[in-house]
Amino acid sequence: MIVHCPDCKRPLIEFDQGSGNYHCSNPSCNFQYLEMITGKEHRKSREVEEMDNIPSSNSLDKKPKRILVGLAIENSLLNIGHSIFDKVTSKLREEYNANVFDCLENPQYLKQIMKANFDKKVQEVMYKSIKTILGEFAYYDSIRQFLDELNNKN
Ligand SMILES: [Zn+2]
Incomplete structure (x- = not known):
């Protein structure tokens, strides 16, 4: 089954097979992962993004x-x-x-x-x-x- 990222439309990757957690592999995308069972969408918070950008x-x-x-x-x-x-x-x-x-x-x-x-x-x-x-x-x-x-x- 292929699930696409709701933000960047790339195919999501199921991290651990059977876990139902699908990750977006695009590093510049703000979407983090989707819990397939609950439909809950996780996105990187601004804070995390800014932390990551600190040289x-x-x-x-x-x-x-x-x-x-x-x-x-x-x-x-x-x-x-x-x-x-x-x-x-x-x-x-x-x-x-x-x-x-x-x-x-x-x-x-x-x-x-x-x-x-x-x-x-x-x-x-x-x-x-x-x-x-x-x-x-x-x-x-x-x-x-x-x-x-x-x-x-x-
Ligand atoms: Zn994405």
């Missing part, structure tokens, strides 16, 4: 997103279980000298650890939870790229 160095811009992604990972792991949280965070440290806040730039770290240590079911629950938390921030390119990478089966 800033790449690292300044990245920092809050790294934290956002890190917290989403932490939260999702803790929801599944403390032992899984402990395992993933210690593997990140041992194998990559990294923590959850490094995963925005290095989604492969998380994927490799999940793949090597947990069955498909756990991985799916984990990724679904991360996508649910980060879905509403997917209008940020860096977060959308991170989520795309999680979806990528390689």
Whole structure:
């Protein structure tokens, strides 16, 4: 099914299949996402738009997103279980000298650890939870790229 953006008329993308949340991929469009089930339309607020337009160095811009992604990972792991949280965070440290806040730039770290240590079911629950938390921030390119990478089966 193809749904078009009510503002810019581009086809919307269903972020997580089956979620019913459709995003506009046009970065200059003010439309954010549509909840298909309720018909609720979300648009970027002026404030967000202005914040995004402030010229800033790449690292300044990245920092809050790294934290956002890190917290989403932490939260999702803790929801599944403390032992899984402990395992993933210690593997990140041992194998990559990294923590959850490094995963925005290095989604492969998380994927490799999940793949090597947990069955498909756990991985799916984990990724679904991360996508649910980060879905509403997917209008940020860096977060959308991170989520795309999680979806990528390689
Ligand atoms: Zn649009």
